[in-house]
Amino acid sequence: MEEVINDFLSYLKNVKKVSVNTYDSYSRDIVSFMDFLEDRKINDVNDITENIILLYKMHLEELGRSGLTISRHLATLRKFFYYLFSNRIIEHNPIDEIATPRVKKKSVELLSYNEINNLLKVVDEDLKDEFRDIAILKLIYYSDIKVSELVNTNIDDFNLQIGYLRCKNNRKQDRIMPLNKELLECISNYITYDRNELAAQDEQALFVNKLGKRMSRQAFWKIINKYAKSAGIVKPVTFSMLRNSFIVYNIKKGLNIDEVEQILEYGKNHI
Numbered sequence: 001m002e003e004v005i006n007d008f009l010s011y012l013k014n015v016k017k018v019s020v021n022t023y024d025s026y027s028r029d030i031v032s033f034m035d036f037l038e039d040r041k042i043n044d045v046n047d048i049t050e051n052i053i054l055l056y057k058m059h060l061e062e063l064g065r066s067g068l069t070i071s072r073h074l075a076t077l078r079k080f081f082y083y084l085f086s087n088r089i090i091e092h093n094p095i096d097e098i099a100t101p102r103v104k105k106k107s108v109e110l111l112s113y114n115e116i117n118n119l120l121k122v123v124d125e126d127l128k129d130e131f132r133d134i135a136i137l138k139l140i141y142y143s144d145i146k147v148s149e150l151v152n153t154n155i156d157d158f159n160l161q162i163g164y165l166r167c168k169n170n171r172k173q174d175r176i177m178p179l180n181k182e183l184l185e186c187i188s189n190y191i192t193y194d195r196n197e198l199a200a201q202d203e204q205a206l207f208v209n210k211l212g213k214r215m216s217r218q219a220f221w222k223i224i225n226k227y228a229k230s231a232g233i234v235k236p237v238t239f240s241m242l243r244n245s246f247i248v249y250n251i252k253k254g255l256n257i258d259e260v261e262q263i264l265e266y267g268k269n270h271i
Contacts, residue, residue, distance in 0.1 A: 001037075004045055005030055008083050008189050019148070019169075045084055050094045053077065053101065067088070074098065094208035111233065111245040118231035131190040132207065133223055136184045139165075140224075140239075143177055147217050147239045154204040155195070157186055 149167040157166035205214035228237040
């Protein structure tokens with residue numbers, strides 16, 4: 001069974017080209033299911049029945065897993081068994097008739113209008129010499145840039161003359177983001193006054209940490225929450241929460257829907 005699992009994970013990585021985070025999530029879910037099977041002496045994928053999967057679902061419930069987590073586990077198994085069935089490794093797909101638990105959708109959490117105002121005030125008034133952090137926060141404010149793109153984008157992806165940033169996500173797909181005058185100035189200042197002194201030799205990342213290395217997702221999260229705290233925001237702020245809040249803030253500030261869509265339009269410009 002181990003060979004089949006390795007083939008499936010290799011398929012996800014090399015054929016489907018899923019992101020690192022997605023790959024890790026699938027791997028953890030598959031390992032969890034395999035541990036469950038091993039405890040019950042099931043060593044052949046053809047011996048896995050609908051009842052076995054239902055027992056596994058009950059097992060997750062007994063462990064106190066949330067409906068969302070159980071849904072994710074079942075989604076992983078659906079993809080796994082579909083792969084096995086499509087490649088004729090199994091004759092019957094045991095998960096076909098099993099329903100996915102309904103998960104109550106969470107409402108989108110946003111920062112308030114005053115919280116955004118306070119955060120922007122911190123950026124404009126208190127960060128005069130923090131060129132890197134200004135560039136990061138302004139990029140989030142003026143675009144729908146994703147944290148994976150902030151992590152993966154390199155110094156050569158910034159074009160000052162034409163005025164754009166080539167963004168890369170976890171799947172190494174590129175898209176072009178036009179930059180307004182303020183963003184061009186922010187990123188240029190960061191490169192001139194911070195990055196050129198900080199970056200380690202041969203480091204390609206646009207955004208680097210104090211050691212001169214490429215910043216991680218956690219590092220970006222820490223920056224956001226550091227300045228959120230300075231702005232008097234006590235709740236944890238996620239990257240998506242900040243992006244969505246900025247979009248709503250711009251609409252409330254007077255931008256109409258067409259103008260907001262124009263800001264976000266670059267996201268469709270894949271190369």
